[in-house]
Amino acid sequence: ELLVCQEFRSHVIDGLILSPIHLETADLVARQETSPLVLLGEREYEAPYDQIAIDNVAAAREAVRHLVGLGRRRIAFLGSRTGRERQPAHLRLRGWREELVASGLDPAETLVVATDGYGRSDGATAMAELLDRGERPDAVFAYNDLIALGALRTLTERGLRVPEDIAVVGFDDIEEARFGAISLTTVAPDKHAIARLAVDRLVERLGGGPMSEPRRISPGYELVVRESTGGAPVPADPGSGGRDRPTPTG
Known part of the structure; x- marks a missing residue:
């Protein structure tokens, strides 16, 4: 995970959808990079990135x-x-x-x-x-x-x-x-909705429009x-x- 983030910082990747297992909030907050990052997974992070996770x-x-x-x-x-x-x-x-x-x-x-x-x-x-x-x-x-x-x-x-x-x-x-x-x-969990929302959010961030505040988006479940x-x-x-x-x- 840290290696992926390192490649991200070195501009090898334009945008990233990441489902962290071991990364802590501090690892994400320390990232000084403006390329879009969307987090998946149900753990709550206090980091300035969009996250898709059920409630x-x-x-x-x-x-x-x-x-x-x-x-x-x-x-x-x-x-x-x-x-x-x-x-x-x-x-x-x-x-x-x-x-x-x-x-x-x-x-x-x-x-x-x-x-x-x-x-x-x-x-x-x-x-x-x-x-x-x-x-x-x-x-x-x-x-x-x-x-x-x-x-x-x-x-x-x-x-x-x-x-x-x-x-x-x-x-x-x-x-x-x-x-x-x-x-x-x-x-x-609605896995299709999770994937769709993550991709949509990343595409929106890559579009270069006005930057909105990071959002935590909760898809549905059954x-x-x-x-x-x-x-x-x-x-x-x-x-x-x-x-x-x-x-x-x-």
Whole structure:
């Protein structure tokens, strides 16, 4: 990432759409270059560049609201991380808390499980830890689909039924979310809109017109309801990108 930014500074690249993984705000702020840069990704940067990212707090609230609407009252969150308040994990945890409070429910810290990573094994371990605490939830909202899929594995191994005993919601709408033994309800970012908005913004910046202030643009998302929260399995429309029963929001 730093190498790409170096080439950018040396005028090898006229404009850049970048989805940083390791770069910090300080790295971006220190960049003394006027060539257009558009940031992707859901981490919030306090840097003077356009950014395209869904509203993680609102999307998380939508997921939790769905579970509350199903009558679930002990809703756990898997995948929290300490520090870095502008990271997606923190923002989704914030949405979980806000929606529970708005629904008159207790966002108990005993229902929050941190993970070292964001893979299936992390989700399986987190779900086992929660159950071993004696803090059995009636629903789980996972930071992402991989954590949710790992949680589903643990629930199956423990003899718990999904969604009858515990409903599960993920985030990202990866392909496996649709094809698992229990298809996964998930938040699906509008990836086409993200790409279109990023390119449009970069082209506008490259056009040489009057420079406007940097903008943070939030594309839409869908809550895709599947079997893990009681939705019937429905064959996906070939043109839908694998989405079943979408609930448009955002």
